[in-house]
Each structure stands twice: as structure tokens, then as C-alpha cells.
Amino acid sequence: MSTTRSSRPMTAAGGVVLLLALGLVALMLVRPSSSAGSASSAPAPADTSVDVGFARDMSIHHQQAVEMSFVVRDRTSDVAVRRLAYDIINTQANQRGMMLGWLEMWGRAKSSDAPPMKWMGHTFTPRGDGSLMPGMATDSELDALRAAKGRAAEVLYLKLMTTHHRAGAEMAQAAADAAGTKEIRNLAAGMVRGQQSEIGLMADMLKERGSTA
Template identity: 85%
Template structure:
């Protein structure tokens, strides 16, 4: 073996070490910014007692029942207008609920809490009980009545229950649009309030057409 070949081996080994060190530095450069970004995002997330988190939790529960009631009436009437409204509520509120639960996940906040509902609004709100967790929510007895009703009776009961549901939901959304600290919640809540007020007016017309009132 020549001296030239012998001397090249340490150089190759050294080159390999340098290459590994360089790769290691690249990996660190790629990992460190993402870790810093993750830490910054966690630090910037609203607190567990904030209006943002409280609204996302409470409105997710509120929306869930609205979707449930809409599925119920969809199967108990053939009225085109009521079924169209039910589909709109299902699609809109299921989508909004998914967004709110997604934000809670991103913020690292629990999706439920032992704190009283709507405490983030700064006051204690009375509700009807009998399974009704928040203002505007239907009781278990009212849901059973909706399940038992058919045709025009199911339409009227659904419209009355959803009107009360929307009124309380719009009030909660208006509070969040003012009190929330994140653009996500402020913008979503403001849009919810407008949308639900519009549907309240629509449902009032639909009830009048059916000889009833909210």
C-alpha cells in the first residue's frame, strides 16, 4: 500500500465527520424554529378561564342540541321550508362546532369544564333544568315531545324551540364578539349573532304562516 493511499484514509474519515456535523446543524436549524413557534403559539393561547375558551366550549354544546333537533324534525315533516331550514342549521352549526373544537384542541384547552356554563360572561344564568344545560336549550321533556310529534305539530314545536334556542345563542354570541381576545372567536361570534337573528325573523314568519307564534 502506498503512502498516498494511507494518508487519504484519515482525510476521508475526517470528511465524513464534517459531513455528519453539517447535517446535524441543518437538522437543528429546522427543528429549533418549529419548536420555538410551537412554544410561542402555546404561550399566546387564551387561558382556560377566558371568554374565548368559555364561549367555544359552551357554544359547542349549544350547537350540538340545535343540530340534534334539526335531525329530529327533518324525519317528521315533509314540509320543504322546514326541512330546508333544518338542513341549514345542521350544516352551519355542525361546521361552526367543528371550528370551535378545533381551536380548543390547537390551544391545548379541554373541550369541557366543571365550571358553570356561561360563567365567562361574568354572571350566573338561570336555566330550565330537566336536561337543559343553558338558556335557550330544550329540556328532555321538550325533546321527547318533538320526537313524538308529526307533520304540522312537529314543525310548530321545532320552530318555537329553535327560536328560543337562537335567541339565547345570539345573546351569547354577542357577548363573545365583545369580550373575546382572539380574532377567530370575535369574528365567528359576530357572524353567528347576525345569522341567528336573521333566522329568528324567518322562523317568526314561518310560525305566522302556521297560525302560531313564538
């Protein structure tokens, strides 16, 4: 796999959120700390570590979730769906900023030749259709979401995001269990809780719209 692995570019608004998050993380990590073993004094995780692999892969995974949420926000006027999309945009863009910020502080590249999910002990071979990791939507599915309106857009978004969250929660649980840094363990554990909660919420929202995941 090439070092340029990435999903489609985020919208300008998403980029602004990401840059703000990166700045906050950088300030937090370089601030002096009196506690031993702080993020600024602990050895950086190895390039092949769970911590670095997770930060790289989940940043890409999150990027697509943010992109899909921006799309559906503009394809429906439904308050509940727009609120969910807004929450995902803010949460995942900020988490992505934190992970990219840690990679920067650790002196690790933000992309790699390694296959996705190698840090989990298994690899996923991208199919060349935009789905770079399990749970990610294909280019065709993203095009369908952009073309949909109203209830159709809501249902498609909720289905795609449910699949996205299920795979994301599995990845996050693996990192929460095996990462060497408390920063990644804590962030990943929070992702598991948040995404599982949203999976339940989306199941109810799909049921209200006469559909299932």
C-alpha cells in the same frame, strides 16, 4: 358541575359532519403563516378566558340545535322546514367543529367544572332536565318533538329553535364584544347575524302556520 357536562349524543350523520369540520380547522390552524400574530403563533387564551368559555359552552348549545334539526327533518315533509333544518345542521355542526378545533389547538379541555356562562360574568344553574343553558330545550320538550308529526312537529321545532337562537345570539354577542382572539370575535359576530336572520325567518314561518313564538 362535573366535567362530563354534555347534551344527548348527536346522530351518526351529525358526527360525520363534525369530524370533517374538525379536520379542516386543524389543517387551517397548523398551516404555516407569514403574518405576525397568527393563530398558530399567538399565545393560547387562558382557560378562564371568554374565548375558551364561549367555545366550550356554545359547542354544547350548538349540539342540541343540530340534534333538534335532525329530529324535525324526519318528522315532516315540509320543504321550507326541512331546508331550514338542513341549513342549521350544516352551519352549526361546522361552527361547533371550528370551536372544538380551536380548543384542541390551544391545549384546552373541551369540558370544564366551571358553571355554564361564567365567562359572561354570570352563571346559569342547570335544572337537571336537559336544559344546560338558557334557550336550550328540556328533555321533555325534545321527547315531545320526537313524538310529533307534520304541522305539529314544524310548529314545536320553530318555537324551540327561536328560543334557542335568541339565547345563542345573546351569548354570541357577548363573545363578539369581549373575546381576545379575532377568530372567536369574528365567528361570534357571524353567529349573531345568522341567528337573528333565522329568528325573523322562523317568525314568518310560524305566522304561516297560525302560530307565534
